[in-house]
Amino acid sequence: MSGKTVSLCLIVKNERERLLNCINSARQIVNEVVVVDTGSTDDTVGIARAAGARVFSYAWQGNFSDARNYALEQATGQWILVLDADEVLAPLDVNYFNKLLAADQVEGYFVSIQSYQGDGGEIMTDNVVRLFKNNPLYRFSGAIHEQVAPSILKETAGKGLRACSLLINHFGYLDIEIKKKEKFKRNTFIIIKELEKSPADPFLLYSLALEYFQRGLIAEGVKCLEKALPQMNGSEGYYQDVIVATANGLLNLGQLDPLFRFLEEFLKVFPNHQQLLICRGLGQLQAQQYAQATEDLVRSLGEDEGKFLPRHQHLCLVGDVLMSLGHVDKAVELYLASLKHESGYIYPLIKIVDLLGCAYPLIDEKLSRVMSVNRLDRLWRQLLKEQKPSYAIVIIFLEIGLLLKKPDPEFMPSQLVLELYQFVHFEPFLKRASFNYLCVSVRQLYYYSLMLEKGYADFPINDRVSKLMKELMILFVKDYCPRAAAKGLNVLGWSALGGAGAEKESIDR
Structure with missing residues (x-):
């Protein structure tokens, strides 16, 4: 003390x-x-x-x-x-x-x-x-x-x-x-009561707008913000928050022309503002202005953690945009950067598997650059909890492959293969024609891993294991992992990560 x-x-x-x-x-x-x-x-x-x-x-x-x-x-x-x-x-x-x-x-x-x-x-x-x-x-x-x-x-x-x-x-x-404590009802009552005393108070108008946004009443929130902005001089600690919230509101409403006019004005004042660039980029995607959208979203990345969007999610957002435009290699690099920044974030891992799963050596090489055995072990267990057994098994394959290259006394390949054998008996896998071959191959992999652990160096086990791992990975991803179709972004979903849902108590008056 x-x-x-x-x-x-x-x-x-x-x-x-x-x-x-x-x-x-x-x-x-x-x-x-x-x-x-x-x-x-x-x-x-x-x-x-x-x-x-x-x-x-x-x-x-x-x-x-x-x-x-x-x-x-x-x-x-x-x-x-x-x-x-x-x-x-x-x-x-x-x-x-x-x-x-x-x-x-x-x-x-x-x-x-x-x-x-x-x-x-x-x-x-x-x-x-x-x-x-x-x-x-x-x-x-x-x-x-x-x-x-x-x-x-x-x-x-x-x-x-x-x-x-x-x-x-x-x-x-x-x-x-929020539902349990009826916060919307309580907070709006307090704010409206205060607005009766000071109807032009921009802080109260902003606070009310955030309550409306959290309730999904976007149009009502934007009206409050449009009343608040003319009352502000730019020195307020929450001035940029009001601008971002307004842009997010217009984006969510699909009012693209008002959004672009609004952003043109404020990007002159804040030319490198991360969230404003994201909003414009997402709006341009809706307007099918793909080149401009890519330019703004890539520019929005910068070097530092953003206030309105965690960097690992920001990297995935831009990765999704690039993927939807056909730039797969650049998208994968951004997903890998997201994993490196936040190794417990599952989304980019799933995207990488979907994009590169059949190219086992490639995915193995790329993930081993940013993931340790310990991180991979945590991730597949997390994927199982989230009822994504197909992806969990792919990560187990990758963990086994990494262990064979870089042994770790805390993790035994044979034990992992035993767990793998249990998981391939999950209901979704039993109905596939390749199930019996999968089981036989996993048993074979188990015996090979035991031989490796016992040090049978005179037998060409490494080559056998590498070949078997490649075959199993390709088979499994092809037959058991549903591909995520790149059909564009859920723009509203991404924009909701920004200012419209921002932490309310973060405002310095």
């Missing part, structure tokens, strides 16, 4: 399922936990007390900042860490955390919030001030999507905040959570 004391502050209501995970994620770095309950009817309060928290009751007034600030008033630590019950602080280096607290010239830190959306497959990352010194002048503002950064910047003449590498995983925007 650092020489500086830290208070974890939360406001909660009916969070019995998530609260303990949240508290435990930060326990090693905080000296006290302050929980402000705003009216729970479950056993949230009892769970908080059992976890050692200091619990306070607060009558909900329809204003998140008021509740947050009440929590800050109860904190005794020198620093404040703010989390929500549906958030978990990612594992961190305690020594690094202590160094953050020891920096005398810093009053607060932007931390990364990784927000899981939809069914959990979409992730948005943004930066929000959640770690700051306990100073009575530092208080949250805004009835909803409240922020503490403005008050810190005001008191320090804009010099008190720094970025850090702390990461918070946020699960509150999963579909199941």
Whole structure:
């Protein structure tokens, strides 16, 4: 624990399922936990007390900042860490955390919030001030999507905040959570009530637009954004977010002419803006302007992680575009780059198998450049969980091939072949004419792998295994792996990864 004391502050209501995970994620770095309950009817309060928290009751007034600030008033630590019950602080280096607290010239830190959306497959990352010194002048503002950064910047003449590498995983925007807590109804009520007092407030209009977007009410959201933009001068911390959200809305509505006019105006101001280039590229695809679309989407890649689209997904997006235009080799390279960047992401692996599966030596060579045995092992097990046994078996073949080239004491080829033999008996495979040959070949592969493990070097096993692996791979991909037809992109699906679904609490007013 650092020489500086830290208070974890939360406001909660009916969070019995998530609260303990949240508290435990930060326990090693905080000296006290302050929980402000705003009216729970479950056993949230009892769970908080059992976890050692200091619990306070607060009558909900329809204003998140008021509740947050009440929590800050109860904190005794020198620093404040703010989390929500549906958030978990990612594992961190305690020594690094202590160094953050020891920096005398810093009053607060932007931390990364990784927000899981939809069914959990979409992730948005943004930066929000959640770690700051306990100073009575530092208080949250805004009835909803409240922020503490403005008050810190005001008191320090804009010099008190720094970025850090702390990461918070946020699960509150999963579909199941939004439905369970009726967040749309609650949030829109608060925002509309505030808009009655300040009907031209661009931040409130933007907040309402995001609520509409998450509900699928895209046209209503765009109307709010079109009211917000004329009220802004460009210095607002969420100015670019409003522009991106507007572009995404127009794209989703298929209003291509208004989209192109809008983007022409703002790309003059932000000529290399990743998400604006993506929006224009996707719009050009819809308009069948393929050359322009390719130029914009390739240009949008850049070198750094984007704010609105994780790089591994961004690489796949451009890969899909290139593939749909017939540039298979370039597409494969981007899928490989995506795997190298995020080895647990299944989508590019499936695309590579679909494109190169019958060319076993080629796929083996390309994947071995970016994948280790350990990563391949994790991936095929993940594919099995996601009920993709055909692709799982292909990855097992690749793992066995890599093991034969680079032995690893933690993984025995014979054991993998035994698992493979079990998997080829799955229902989808039993009905194929080549099933019996497949079983015989896998048994043969098992005996060969045993001989290799026992060191029978005088027998030409490597050549036999390589030939058999090639035959099995070609047979399996040809007969058992459905090819993904390259019939163009689901443009709306890709655009939803951008600003329209962005993390709401990421806005600095």
